[in-house]
Amino acid sequence: MSKGLRVRVGGVYVNAKNEILLVRHEKAGRAYWLLPGGGCEFGETMERALERELREEARLETRTQGLLFINESLPPDAHRHVLNVTFLGEVLQGEAVLNDVSERLKAVAWVPKSEMGKLSFFPNFKSELLKQWDAGFSLAPRSLGNLWED
Secondary structure (H helix, E strand, O other), X not given: OOOOEEEEEEEEOEOOOXXXXXXXXXXXXXXXXXXXXXXXXXXXOHHHHHHHHHXXXXXXXXXXXXXXXXXXXXXXXXXXXXXXXXXXXXXXEOOOOOOOOOOOEEEEEEEEHHHHHHOOEOOOOHHHHHHHHHOOOOOOOEEEEEOOOO
């Protein structure tokens, strides 16, 4: 039984201290980190969805900039299919504060690059994120393929 394709947008926001904004989720007893963002609603552009999600999750006003990378999360049994689209973004206004919008969202934090190696990401696009970060987010956008992990 197919649930269809879910489009999830994520944003990369780096502050003046060279820290990246991340959100911590907990699901099925597992904690992991994600870029802030969420699902697109029908009729909503990816850029608008990302800006809405940042207001909802972290009380930030943002502007969506260029595309960084895309990947899929598609398990072998195909019980779900998520297309993750990651953009560079800019914080225009606000302080990152957890806005409790779901049971899964547990924290919003600015994280230094030196701490990234210690964090679990699902999907695990950490190496691509670090490559982009090291290059000043100037690398050409690319597809990372299917990054499903159990």
